Amino acid sequence: MSESNSGSPRVFPTEHERKNDEFRGQPTPVSVRFRALGAMTQPDELVQRTVVQVDFDGDPAEGIVPYLVELDSGGEVLAPKAQTPTSDDTAELVVAAGQQPAEPWHVTQARGSEQRELRRRGMEYAGQAKHPALFQPSQLHRWLLPSFLEATSAWRSSGQPEQLQIRRLPNVRLETEGIVSFDCFTQEFCKMLLEEVLNYQASGLPSRPPNSMSNYGLVLNEIGLKPVFSALLEEHLLGIATRLFGPIELQDAFTAGSQGFEHWGGDSLSAHHTFVVRYQPDEDRSLDMHVDECDVTFNFGLTNSDDFRGSDLAFCGMLGSEEHRKHLHTYKHRCGRCVVHLGKRRHGALAISSGRRMSLIMWCRFGAFLGRFWGREHGTPWDSMGPEKMHLQVHWSVGMQ
Ligand SMILES: O=C(O)CCC(=O)C(=O)O
Numbered sequence: 001m002s003e004s005n006s007g008s009p010r011v012f013p014t015e016h017e018r019k020n021d022e023f024r025g026q027p028t029p030v031s032v033r034f035r036a037l038g039a040m041t042q043p044d045e046l047v048q049r050t051v052v053q054v055d056f057d058g059d060p061a062e063g064i065v066p067y068l069v070e071l072d073s074g075g076e077v078l079a080p081k082a083q084t085p086t087s088d089d090t091a092e093l094v095v096a097a098g099q100q101p102a103e104p105w106h107v108t109q110a111r112g113s114e115q116r117e118l119r120r121r122g123m124e125y126a127g128q129a130k131h132p133a134l135f136q137p138s139q140l141h142r143w144l145l146p147s148f149l150e151a152t153s154a155w156r157s158s159g160q161p162e163q164l165q166i167r168r169l170p171n172v173r174l175e176t177e178g179i180v181s182f183d184c185f186t187q188e189f190c191k192m193l194l195e196e197v198l199n200y201q202a203s204g205l206p207s208r209p210p211n212s213m214s215n216y217g218l219v220l221n222e223i224g225l226k227p228v229f230s231a232l233l234e235e236h237l238l239g240i241a242t243r244l245f246g247p248i249e250l251q252d253a254f255t256a257g258s259q260g261f262e263h264w265g266g267d268s269l270s271a272h273h274t275f276v277v278r279y280q281p282d283e284d285r286s287l288d289m290h291v292d293e294c295d296v297t298f299n300f301g302l303t304n305s306d307d308f309r310g311s312d313l314a315f316c317g318m319l320g321s322e323e324h325r326k327h328l329h330t331y332k333h334r335c336g337r338c339v340v341h342l343g344k345r346r347h348g349a350l351a352i353s354s355g356r357r358m359s360l361i362m363w364c365r366f367g368a369f370l371g372r373f374w375g376r377e378h379g380t381p382w383d384s385m386g387p388e389k390m391h392l393q394v395h396w397s398v399g400m401q
């Protein structure tokens with residue numbers, strides 16, 4: 001632990017986790033009704049075009065509710081989530097276990113009126129942006145360090161993941177099991193992005209907290225920056241995730257065989273929730289231990305180390321492992337540097353004692369939340385009880401949204 005930490009990492013269960021543990025002990029029964037959308041001829045089509053409607057007994061509180069449903073036919077489908085379970089809005093596309101969804105969850109979501117409103121707002125803001133160039137995917141290369149571009153270029157041009165060597169990422173470091181860091185963005189980009197965030201927040205346009213635990217910060221996908229971060233994911237980060245958390249045969253020798261680098265669909269990340277978080281002593285001081293609502297998380301420091309004290313990231317083991325609540329490593333953020341880990345690795349931010357820290361976070365998802373269940377298919381326990389086959393029962397997750 002570094003001296004600047006103002007406290008020990010909280011590795012014991014948080015209140016949120018305790019609540020979830022209680023629910024895990026007593027799965028809540030739900031009734032599930034299937035409604036057909038369109039013609040169904042093949043069994044696969046039936047699954048892929050089915051919408052599941054969930055009626056809850058009891059109060060589901062603020063949880064995200066993933067569940068596995070056993071069909072009368074004996075098949076299984078995954079219902080990824082029900083965000084507001086008691087509203088009429090609970091219908092979600094479901095997909096057959098182990099299959100690609102009919103379309104990515106964010107495409108489905110993007111048809112919603114809320115998303116249309118967000119896109120409109122983003123377009124409106126782009127017109128008054130402080131740094132319009134930030135909003136253009138074609139300019140992305142300007143914000144990445146030449147040495148980073150160099151490391152991903154052979155993969156980009158050949159399409160062969162083996163061409164991307166993790167050890168060639170600038171100043172790459174294996175922090176501890178399952179956690180790698182490397183230099184990525186230019187200082188200029190970090191400064192411009194911070195200015196853009198402050199400019200948006202001063203514009204009076206509406207914004208919402210990036211997730212259920214952070215109150216300050218901004219969802220960048222909702223101010224017109226989504227295309228840029230989609231390009232970053234597709235053109236650069238996907239190659240890195242493939243080599244770290246993709247199929248075993250594609251994993252890089254740099255980490256292959258090390259603990260914590262299982263296949264978590266790193267080669268198929270197709271959606272992202274991208275936001276900035278902000279900590280300062282009189283606002284959010286710390287972030288409680290948690291796992292992310294995603295498969296792979298990329299976290300980039302945006303502020304200079306001299307601008308704040310404390311606020312290190314504390315990492316524990318994977319959700320469901322014996323080390324889940326064991327403190328394994330403390331990471332110090334650096335401006336422009338990325339730390340990447342699986343979403344289900346428990347982590348949190350220690351208290352900040354002075355100054356301000358901001359980070360850019362990309363929660364990346366494999367398909368439609370299938371990654372949540374990936375561990376199950378590969379023999380890794382998903383949580384301490386294991387994702388038992390639930391016949392119309394609910395497992396609660398420690399998810400944030
Ligand atoms: O403060 C950080 O850098 C981590 C934030 C985080 O873990 C999250 O927003 O999910």
Ligand SMILES: [Fe+2]
Pocket residue numbers: 290291292297347
């Ligand atoms: Fe997180």
